[in-house]
Amino acid sequence: MGKSKQIDRRWLFLLIFFGVALPLIFTIGLPLETTKNVQMVYDLVDSMPKGSKALISFDYDPASMPELHPMAKALVKHCFDKDINLIFTAMWPMGVQMVDDIINQLKDDYPDLNYGEDYVNLGFKAGAMITIQSMGKNFREVFPKDMNGNSIDELPIMDGINNFSNIGFVFSLSAGAPGIKEWVQIAHDAYGRPTSGGCTGVSAPAMLPYINEQKQLTGLLAGLKAAAEYELLINTPGTATSGMDAQSIAHLIILIFIAIGNINYWRDKKAGKKGGK
Amino acid sequence: MEQFFATLGIWLGALFTFAIFSFLYKDNPFYKTAEQIFVGLSAGYWFVYTVFSILIPNLYDPLTQDFSTNWIKIIPAILGIMMLMRLIPKTEWVSRFPISVVIGTTSGVFFLRYLKSDVLNQLTATMINPFAGENWVIVIGQIMLIVGTICGVIYFYFSKKHTGVLGVSAKIGIYFLMVSFGAAFGYTAMARISLLIGRLQFLLGDWLGIIQP
Amino acid sequence: MKRKIPLLITFTVGIILIISEFIPHKPFGQLSGELEIWFLIISGFAILLGQLSLFKVNILKIKYKQRDWQFYTITLISFIIMVTLGFLWGTGKSAGMLGQGEVISNILGYKPFDYLFHNIYQHLQATMFSLLAFFIASAAYRAFIGRTVESNLLLVSAVLVMLGNTTLGSLLTGWLPESLNFLHLPKISEFIMTFPTTAGQRAIMIGAGLGIIGSSLRIILGIERSYLGGE
Numbered sequence: 001m002g003k004s005k006q007i008d009r010r011w012l013f014l015l016i017f018f019g020v021a022l023p024l025i026f027t028i029g030l031p032l033e034t035t036k037n038v039q040m041v042y043d044l045v046d047s048m049p050k051g052s053k054a055l056i057s058f059d060y061d062p063a064s065m066p067e068l069h070p071m072a073k074a075l076v077k078h079c080f081d082k083d084i085n086l087i088f089t090a091m092w093p094m095g096v097q098m099v100d101d102i103i104n105q106l107k108d109d110y111p112d113l114n115y116g117e118d119y120v121n122l123g124f125k126a127g128a129m130i131t132i133q134s135m136g137k138n139f140r141e142v143f144p145k146d147m148n149g150n151s152i153d154e155l156p157i158m159d160g161i162n163n164f165s166n167i168g169f170v171f172s173l174s175a176g177a178p179g180i181k182e183w184v185q186i187a188h189d190a191y192g193r194p195t196s197g198g199c200t201g202v203s204a205p206a207m208l209p210y211i212n213e214q215k216q217l218t219g220l221l222a223g224l225k226a227a228a229e230y231e232l233l234i235n236t237p238g239t240a241t242s243g244m245d246a247q248s249i250a251h252l253i254i255l256i257f258i259a260i261g262n263i264n265y266w267r268d269k270k271a272g273k274k275g276g277k
Numbered sequence: 278m279e280q281f282f283a284t285l286g287i288w289l290g291a292l293f294t295f296a297i298f299s300f301l302y303k304d305n306p307f308y309k310t311a312e313q314i315f316v317g318l319s320a321g322y323w324f325v326y327t328v329f330s331i332l333i334p335n336l337y338d339p340l341t342q343d344f345s346t347n348w349i350k351i352i353p354a355i356l357g358i359m360m361l362m363r364l365i366p367k368t369e370w371v372s373r374f375p376i377s378v379v380i381g382t383t384s385g386v387f388f389l390r391y392l393k394s395d396v397l398n399q400l401t402a403t404m405i406n407p408f409a410g411e412n413w414v415i416v417i418g419q420i421m422l423i424v425g426t427i428c429g430v431i432y433f434y435f436s437k438k439h440t441g442v443l444g445v446s447a448k449i450g451i452y453f454l455m456v457s458f459g460a461a462f463g464y465t466a467m468a469r470i471s472l473l474i475g476r477l478q479f480l481l482g483d484w485l486g487i488i489q490p
Numbered sequence: 491m492k493r494k495i496p497l498l499i500t501f502t503v504g505i506i507l508i509i510s511e512f513i514p515h516k517p518f519g520q521l522s523g524e525l526e527i528w529f530l531i532i533s534g535f536a537i538l539l540g541q542l543s544l545f546k547v548n549i550l551k552i553k554y555k556q557r558d559w560q561f562y563t564i565t566l567i568s569f570i571i572m573v574t575l576g577f578l579w580g581t582g583k584s585a586g587m588l589g590q591g592e593v594i595s596n597i598l599g600y601k602p603f604d605y606l607f608h609n610i611y612q613h614l615q616a617t618m619f620s621l622l623a624f625f626i627a628s629a630a631y632r633a634f635i636g637r638t639v640e641s642n643l644l645l646v647s648a649v650l651v652m653l654g655n656t657t658l659g660s661l662l663t664g665w666l667p668e669s670l671n672f673l674h675l676p677k678i679s680e681f682i683m684t685f686p687t688t689a690g691q692r693a694i695m696i697g698a699g700l701g702i703i704g705s706s707l708r709i710i711l712g713i714e715r716s717y718l719g720g721e
Contacts, residue, residue, distance in 0.1 A: 429693020
């Protein structure tokens with residue numbers, strides 16, 4: 001008996017396409033549960049007193065938007081609900097546009113928010129870990145102006161911010177390097193600030209060792225599922241929640257492919273052994 | 278007029294989405310065109326943001342607005358221009374000076390930060406009492422954490438042949454690494470599918486209006 | 491001198507930064523702070539170097555009419571358009587050489603630079619990376635075979651995490667009683683991530699960390715010189 005015929009991969013592509021598209025149109029509404037790491041992030045934000053300041057670094061680009069944008073929106077919404085003032089930065093140049101997009105999406109829900117008082121977008125800086133270390137020594141020299149060219153001395157939210165001391169927590173939305181790792185190494189390990197992060201599924205396993213008793217990382221939002229869990233915790237279902245059905249079906253299709261591949265392999269191996277006898 | 282350009286923008290997005298998706302059938306000029314537009318726009322974006330976000334606020338403004346306090350920034354400005362000499366083959370050697378500043382700074386900082394965060398803190402995090410867990414599942418997990426970390430580190434010790442006790446430990450280490458790679462694959466599959474979900478949410482929601490965005 | 495002075499600079503800068511960690515006072519604290527700001531500025535020039543190199547490489551490909559040279563023309567045109575629009579009218583709320591471009595922003599709904607970013611670049615990049623979803627499915631079908639103990643461990647771990655990471659996992663084992671809660675797929679996935687995966691990743695992190703520490707010392711001490719290039 002000959003080897004099992006391999007299916008043309010373009011049929012597999014078509015199956016994946018419909019496997020993702022159809023559940024988006026015909027929603028199933030499968031149940032979602034929260035996990036420990038997501039709960040830790042939620043508890044960190046929830047424990048911040050009113051009026052405290054948080055630094056959120058948008059370290060991603062449009063390629064990672066489907067995973068990180070929903071968690072960014074949910075996190076920023078949660079912070080605004082808790083009256084936490086937000087300082088936005090970006091270690092990736094496209095992160096600046098990501099911040100603007102999130103603010104545009106939320107501005108109708110929070111019409112009383114004032115730029116410069118409740119939030120500020122400081123813009124992009126290169127230099128990764130070195131720049132973050134420099135922020136911890138002299139924040140105002142790294143960011144003499146905000147994204148729009150305003151001097152940070154004129155922005156009330158930046159009063160008293162000379163380093164990381166007056167920042168309640170640091171959060172990095174990260175698609176790679178520079179990202180969570182660099183913020184953990186500097187903001188937490190060098191300057192002792194509570195640090196948390198949200199990352200793509202690809203980077204998540206590498207960040208897990210930082211979730212330990214020293215709390216190098218206080219929880220982690222890993223991928224679309226974590227974004228959906230966070231939306232559940234803040235009672236605001238969004239694009240992440242609506243994508244979970246499609247995620248489930250797509251995973252099922254991939255698992256079926258893996259099973260078929262293995263069955264074919266073992267069948268061919270058995271046939272080969274019989275032929276050899 | 279704004280509405281027209283907003284609609285045009287969505288149609289442009291859909292057009293370029295299908296141009297890239299056409300690669301799944303086979304390589305073609307539409308895909309190649311879209312790919313090169315992507316490269317050009319990306320390079321242009323980085324160029325503009327580097328000038329507006331770094332060179333103007335951190336170099337040009339301090340030098341032009343308050344030279345007496347910031348005169349020392351002339352040095353990184355000169356080093357930066359020396360970096361650009363790399364473009365001309367005859368003057369390429371000049372770029373070694375700014376590169377050495379960059380490499381020296383990076384090495385100094387990396388030496389300290391990786392030692393603390395990725396070695397000392399990780400070793401400390403492994404020195405836990407494995408029996409201090411809420412239930413038996415956590416206790417087993419914590420024992421696996423300690424054994425897995427030690428055996429995994431032993432696996433990466435290649436200065437001695439993996440035989441005897443060292444060999445057995447290294448083998449256990451490989452098993453833990455394989456479990457971790459399998460989990461990493463699972464998360465990678467989730468991540469990749471999420472990206473496709475995002476694209477289809479745009480096509481079905483923003484473009485065709487079939488689903489609520 | 492072309493190699494000796496850069497080596498000396500690397501050594502001096504590296505040592506200053508290491509000493510400043512232990513003696514943060516004058517002069518080391520000030521020197522390290524200044525060096526970090528210089529790094530930021532030089533990084534900016536390094537990014538410009540990258541873009542200008544791309545420009546140079548594409549010009550040469552067009553000049554010598556290499557294969558698919560017509561497509562490289564498109565790259566250059568896109569680059570020039572993006573840079574020109576960015577410098578003329580700026581981006582977001584920052585002004586360009588011709589001011590804020592209120593008239594054109596009212597027509598397009600965005601500044602021209604931002605319009606190109608939101609309506610073309612964003613979709614191009616997102617779609618490019620979404621192609622990986624198809625390839626990972628195809629790769630899983632062809633290559634994910636359980637031949638040995640190690641590959642079986644990898645396969646089982648991947649299957650459990652993939653099921654546990656979805657709402658389907660919650661549905662499949664949601665009926666289990668509280669006493670068997672540890673067999674609930676999301677819990678199994680969480681266990682795999684929290685313990686054996688963390689152990690494996692921690693081992694990799696420690697090994698890589700030691701490697702980086704070794705490389706950094708070799709660079710500072712001048713043993714590793716590959717960054718200087720030839721001659």
